Amino acid sequence: MIEVIGLHAGFASREVLKGVSLRVTQGERIAVLGGNGSGKSTLAGWLAGWFSGGTHRLTAGGCLWNGRPWEDYSLAERAASVQLVGQFPAQHISGRAFTVAEEIAFGPENLCLPTHEIITRRDEALSSCRLEHLADRDPFTLSGGEQQRLVIASALALRPKALILDEPFSNLDPEARSHTLSVLNALPSEVSVIIMDTSPDTVLGWANRLLVLHEGKLCEMESMRAALFDPAVVATIGLPSVTRGFLEIEPALEAAEQVSQSNLPLTLDEAAAILRRSRIARA
Numbered sequence: 540m541i542e543v544i545g546l547h548a549g550f551a552s553r554e555v556l557k558g559v560s561l562r563v564t565q566g567e568r569i570a571v572l573g574g575n576g577s578g579k580s581t582l583a584g585w586l587a588g589w590f591s592g593g594t595h596r597l598t599a600g601g602c603l604w605n606g607r608p609w610e611d612y613s614l615a616e617r618a619a620s621v622q623l624v625g626q627f628p629a630q631h632i633s634g635r636a637f638t639v640a641e642e643i644a645f646g647p648e649n650l651c652l653p654t655h656e657i658i659t660r661r662d663e664a665l666s667s668c669r670l671e672h673l674a675d676r677d678p679f680t681l682s683g684g685e686q687q688r689l690v691i692a693s694a695l696a697l698r699p700k701a702l703i704l705d706e707p708f709s710n711l712d713p714e715a716r717s718h719t720l721s722v723l724n725a726l727p728s729e730v731s732v733i734i735m736d737t738s739p740d741t742v743l744g745w746a747n748r749l750l751v752l753h754e755g756k757l758c759e760m761e762s763m764r765a766a767l768f769d770p771a772v773v774a775t776i777g778l779p780s781v782t783r784g785f786l787e788i789e790p791a792l793e794a795a796e797q798v799s800q801s802n803l804p805l806t807l808d809e810a811a812a813i814l815r816r817s818r819i820a821r822a
């Protein structure tokens with residue numbers, strides 16, 4: 540599907556990605572974690588085929604979609620293949636639509652789809668992103684979180700085969716965050732989803748593959764646990780909040796429940812299971 544091969548890329552003054560390789564196959568749920576300025580947005584752009592000129596500099600390598608460079612595809616083909624939801628939702632709003640509903644329909648209209656198909660896609664995206672009550676609002680009057688959901692809805696209406704989301708949770712409250720994850724989980728299983736984030740907290744229970752972008756290199760460890768406890772990774776993105784919290788309370792647990800790196804909880808569900816067992820052991 541998407542293949543990044545030895546990508547050295549960045550900007551005129553600076554190489555940001557220093558030999559990044561990545562193969563994304565159908566249906567994968569990938570989290571790419573990295574600190575501020577590590578190059579997540581830069582990588583997201585290359586993955587989506589957005590960068591090929593301007594201030595963006597390609598030193599070596601490249602990115603292929605189904606075996607061919609992005610340059611071989613028309614804009615319409617790219618839009619129907621991969622959608623990138625960037626970090627700043629307002630930058631994605633077309634400015635050509637007076638309402639949220641029109642904004643969502645804008646992409647499918649540009650693909651020249653039949654009217655009934657445009658309406659179906661628009662209404663499905665409005666509903667799945669819980670935007671029906673805002674359908675008649677001017678997109679520019681929405682709050683940041685509402686705009687974020689609108690941009691995701693607009694991307695979904697294009698029915699891409701791969702969806703890349705760059706820090707999609709930064710504007711969202713916890714409820715909207717978990718709803719967004721459930722929207723992503725409800726996508727057809729063949730759609731690949733890649734989320735770029737600075738922290739493991741939201742994506743851990745969701746991703747089936749975790750990569751860390753650090754000093755221009757993309758590292759994939761044997762397991763998520765190995766990745767999250769790697770000292771260089773901990774220094775960059777920190778441990779998940781649940782894990783940090785657990786380390787605080789761990790001395791109070793029953794001896795039988797003492798935890799080590801191999802069984803420290805990474806998610807709330809894992810922590811709850813250990814706590815339940817510990818309570819049972821005390822009873």
Ligand SMILES: Nc1ncnc2c1ncn2[C@@H]1O[C@H](COP(=O)(O)OP(=O)(O)OP(=O)(O)O)[C@@H](O)[C@H]1O
Nearest residue numbers: 550555573574575576577578579580581582594737
């Ligand atoms: N248009 C540009 N011209 C020059 N340098 C740029 C440009 N865009 C980004 N950079 C630099 O490239 C590096 C990587 O930026 P990028 O936005 O990809 O990082 P990021 O991991 O997404 O960061 P954040 O988590 O802060 O959003 C940063 O040092 C940034 O300052």
